[in-house]
Amino acid sequence: MAEEGRQPSMTWLFFSPSGRIGRLPFLLSWLFWFAVGSIFLMQVIKNEGEDAALALWTLALIGSGVLSTVSIAMLAIKRLHDIGYPGPLALCLFIPVLSPIVFIALCLWPGAAGANEYGNRRNAPSRP
Template structure:
């Protein structure tokens, strides 16, 4: 992390709670994880008759789920930072009744213009 803020990278985007991201990177990152999970489920369904291949795709699905859960939390933390809220509110994404509402709000709620207490947005130039 530099004085201007985090240097955008894929590792920072998916696995770091520091900094801020806008609506589009948040949505596209969620879409990425959704497509990965959907692909794994499609492969599992396509291989229902072959137990060995099904077991391998199921293992791949479990591993991708274990990787995507903390990543989704980190994305939500950065998105919450962008709108000026603290990161622990990201836990609301894991409450079944609230998660769709929170997800839609995070996709639609505009972020703070300019730097806030969490720094500058990753797509904004530093000072």
């Protein structure tokens, strides 16, 4: 997790399982990876007739798919930490029937106010 008083980095946000994130950063991060994948997929479709370009864009699509899968798992772990649940429950996002339900729950379920065993909540009002 980012040290107290320091701004978290993008590397921490996308690729670290420690700490907590709120609903908005979770949703915006998912949308970011969706947009990246969509751009690469459009390029694959656009270059169907050209073998070299198709191979390059397909490789980029596969690479972005691997990166986004790892990142989404890390984001889900941090989101679960914010709610107060352990990170391994993020595996539910990879079960086809549960995935949409878990995603919606993580987007809508408010995080625990104040500190919990996974860290402090950023921008939360302090309790006396």
